[in-house]
Amino acid sequence: MFDFEITAKNNHARTGIFSTPHGNLITPVFAPVGTQATVKTLTPEHLKEINASLVLSNTYHLYLRPGDELVRDMGGLHKFMGWHRPMLTDSGGFQVFSLAQTRKIDDDGVTFKSHIDGSTHRFTPEKSIAIQENLGADIIMAFDECSDPNDHAYTRLAMERTHRWAERSLQARTRSDQALFGIVQGGVDMDLRAESARFIASLDTPGIAIGGLSVGETKQEMHEALDVVIPLLPEDKPRYLMGVGTPEDLIDGVARGIDIFDCVLPTRLARHHSAFAPEGRLNLMNASFARDQNPIDAGCDCYTCRTFTRAYLRHLIVAKELLAGTLISIHNLRALMRLMEQIRHLIGNGTFEAHIPELLSLWSNNAKRIKHEG
Amino acid sequence: MFDFEITAKNNHARTGIFSTPHGNLITPVFAPVGTQATVKTLTPEHLKEINASLVLSNTYHLYLRPGDELVRDMGGLHKFMGWHRPMLTDSGGFQVFSLAQTRKIDDDGVTFKSHIDGSTHRFTPEKSIAIQENLGADIIMAFDECSDPNDHAYTRLAMERTHRWAERSLQARTRSDQALFGIVQGGVDMDLRAESARFIASLDTPGIAIGGLSVGETKQEMHEALDVVIPLLPEDKPRYLMGVGTPEDLIDGVARGIDIFDCVLPTRLARHHSAFAPEGRLNLMNASFARDQNPIDAGCDCYTCRTFTRAYLRHLIVAKELLAGTLISIHNLRALMRLMEQIRHLIGNGTFEAHIPELLSLWSNNAKRIKHEG
Numbered sequence: 001m002f003d004f005e006i007t008a009k010n011n012h013a014r015t016g017i018f019s020t021p022h023g024n025l026i027t028p029v030f031a032p033v034g035t036q037a038t039v040k041t042l043t044p045e046h047l048k049e050i051n052a053s054l055v056l057s058n059t060y061h062l063y064l065r066p067g068d069e070l071v072r073d074m075g076g077l078h079k080f081m082g083w084h085r086p087m088l089t090d091s092g093g094f095q096v097f098s099l100a101q102t103r104k105i106d107d108d109g110v111t112f113k114s115h116i117d118g119s120t121h122r123f124t125p126e127k128s129i130a131i132q133e134n135l136g137a138d139i140i141m142a143f144d145e146c147s148d149p150n151d152h153a154y155t156r157l158a159m160e161r162t163h164r165w166a167e168r169s170l171q172a173r174t175r176s177d178q179a180l181f182g183i184v185q186g187g188v189d190m191d192l193r194a195e196s197a198r199f200i201a202s203l204d205t206p207g208i209a210i211g212g213l214s215v216g217e218t219k220q221e222m223h224e225a226l227d228v229v230i231p232l233l234p235e236d237k238p239r240y241l242m243g244v245g246t247p248e249d250l251i252d253g254v255a256r257g258i259d260i261f262d263c264v265l266p267t268r269l270a271r272h273h274s275a276f277a278p279e280g281r282l283n284l285m286n287a288s289f290a291r292d293q294n295p296i297d298a299g300c301d302c303y304t305c306r307t308f309t310r311a312y313l314r315h316l317i318v319a320k321e322l323l324a325g326t327l328i329s330i331h332n333l334r335a336l337m338r339l340m341e342q343i344r345h346l347i348g349n350g351t352f353e354a355h356i357p358e359l360l361s362l363w364s365n366n367a368k369r370i371k372h373e374g
Numbered sequence: 375m376f377d378f379e380i381t382a383k384n385n386h387a388r389t390g391i392f393s394t395p396h397g398n399l400i401t402p403v404f405a406p407v408g409t410q411a412t413v414k415t416l417t418p419e420h421l422k423e424i425n426a427s428l429v430l431s432n433t434y435h436l437y438l439r440p441g442d443e444l445v446r447d448m449g450g451l452h453k454f455m456g457w458h459r460p461m462l463t464d465s466g467g468f469q470v471f472s473l474a475q476t477r478k479i480d481d482d483g484v485t486f487k488s489h490i491d492g493s494t495h496r497f498t499p500e501k502s503i504a505i506q507e508n509l510g511a512d513i514i515m516a517f518d519e520c521s522d523p524n525d526h527a528y529t530r531l532a533m534e535r536t537h538r539w540a541e542r543s544l545q546a547r548t549r550s551d552q553a554l555f556g557i558v559q560g561g562v563d564m565d566l567r568a569e570s571a572r573f574i575a576s577l578d579t580p581g582i583a584i585g586g587l588s589v590g591e592t593k594q595e596m597h598e599a600l601d602v603v604i605p606l607l608p609e610d611k612p613r614y615l616m617g618v619g620t621p622e623d624l625i626d627g628v629a630r631g632i633d634i635f636d637c638v639l640p641t642r643l644a645r646h647h648s649a650f651a652p653e654g655r656l657n658l659m660n661a662s663f664a665r666d667q668n669p670i671d672a673g674c675d676c677y678t679c680r681t682f683t684r685a686y687l688r689h690l691i692v693a694k695e696l697l698a699g700t701l702i703s704i705h706n707l708r709a710l711m712r713l714m715e716q717i718r719h720l721i722g723n724g725t726f727e728a729h730i731p732e733l734l735s736l737w738s739n740n741a742k743r744i745k746h747e748g
Contacts, residue, residue, distance in 0.1 A: 036689075036690075036693040036695055037686070037689065038690060038693075038695050038697045040695065040696065040697070041696050041697060041700070042697070043677070043697065043700065043701070044681070045677070061693075065689070065692060065693050066664065066685070066688075066689040066692070066693075070664065070665060070685070073665060074665070074667060074683060074685050074686070075667075080683070080685070080686050080689075081686065082681040082682055082686075290440065290444065291444060291447060291448070293448060293449075303417070303419070307418070307456040308456055309448060309454070311440075311444070311448050311454070312411070312448070312454050312455065312456075314440075315410075315411065315439070315440040315444075315454075316410075316412060318439060318440070319410045319412075319435075319439050319440075321410055321412050321414065322414065322415050322696055322699070323412045323414070323415060323416070323417065325696070326415070326417065326700070327417070
């Protein structure tokens, strides 16, 4: 279990197979986000149809609602949400720091108030692991602290705490059927990033996550951090860039050696009527689409593009019909799945590096980032 | 086209095949309502999976948004919404009288203000038919006036106007690939109902609708009206009871000789977390379902019941996830489809009449009616 076999390489980019209890992940892979045990507005059948293999869900959200013990008692997250392919949960750290109210951090853990009802809760590394063991995802995360990248002293403190918490997370685990990843932090301080990469790489984990990016730093800083961190990571473990990305970020990340991505972008954009299209991101509410008989993307094989025109999608949006979000989510996710399929194909035949400029140019109009809101 | 072949009879109840340009309807049939060219929160694939054969859409809504000429120019309603089985549009009359603001009725037609933006519009029989021809459903309705059942003088006036408008609707039509049904009105005055049935039956139409029921009258009054009207209708034309019904109404209606039903009930209930279940209608938000590992109905073959527990559905509801409405809609619609399949089977083997008490008893806890809101 949790073998990682690299099947092709193209400079830093690689394809691989990561084996999990719920099947193999063919990497590089993009994971749709199912925050509350559902990828918003989509059924598991839709996710299978777009060829998703890995779905992420959020420890913080599920702990608060419906509760991790309830999920455990219902047979675990896979059974609960009807998704029988691989799943990943985060540690809850990011949401505690970005979403919860009035938090107090100490070396042992974090006390916070729920964003739902203001009730007080406490996460420690041990608690985060216990929750994630109750949820039962295939890939779980060490508890970490994501700091403000602009505060250097705090960034070091948070990084050091993250390292202690990674050790405690490893100690706390009791299940052997979950792959626990440590998380590299260090903000945009490249010395801290290197220090964190070396430390997390030294731990006995089947994979390594890179956190604290896509949280307000520039794209250049993100690239620099990846260029510092990745060469310090073992070749034979999958690398997961958390909460990233845009189509451009996926191309850039794979080029630097990233294997796993997740992001709310495609589904969140969809719920705001925004669709990935060849000519750039479209706001389908725009009146110019009222009589547009084309699908979002004539080259896309998704259910939405095979079945519906832009005119119909615009009608649904204007008429406030929720089906619009479902249909655009299907397309946006499938667009990223197709991009990843294309990238894997190009790595496989050794031409990915040569195609990077073309891929970036194709997607440049869809590249605008949005803030990761958790 | 529009042949109606009766395939079995059981006292007044019958099964039949009504042929339309988009395929045969096996009757008795229940039509999900797709008010704005979408059955709310469901894709056409979901509708095929529940084995829906006929979908209704609303002339009033589509005229206002996105506009019937736009739908025509996009290739018609079937192509626009991706539903290639039979469709039915109403005349717009019911919504003008129940939903639009500040309406003025005269013998020629109705002037009303849009409930969306207050703009002024006018429907006449000719206009209603022109709109419905632009939309392009297989079954269309004559323009009618639905009166307050408690106002006898007005009910007569509205009925007489409905008769004139039915004649004008027939005169106005230009397409031979749409089945235009006249509508029997007359409120709860049984003399008027009989008069209306005789008049509408005398018109040369391939089917007959019964309107103005399920609008505030008692169940007894509805039954009485059906018992008066149906014997006056030709045997060899399908009979459509508009905007009805509950599971109980479907059983009672078929027993009296109705062939076609539509109602927003199953999907509207679903969006309010209410599900048809063996023990009666369930409010799935109830805390008692938090750890309920059963599907809504263990005897149901729908995607929702095959895949998800009540506990999961309750979680989605509490977490305000829109997927809840989708999944419960699939179940509620499939429950009525299964009921209709069962009814057709029983008529086919000659035992429907004998099973009516059992069917009514099985569904008695799911029978509460809701007001038809248009």
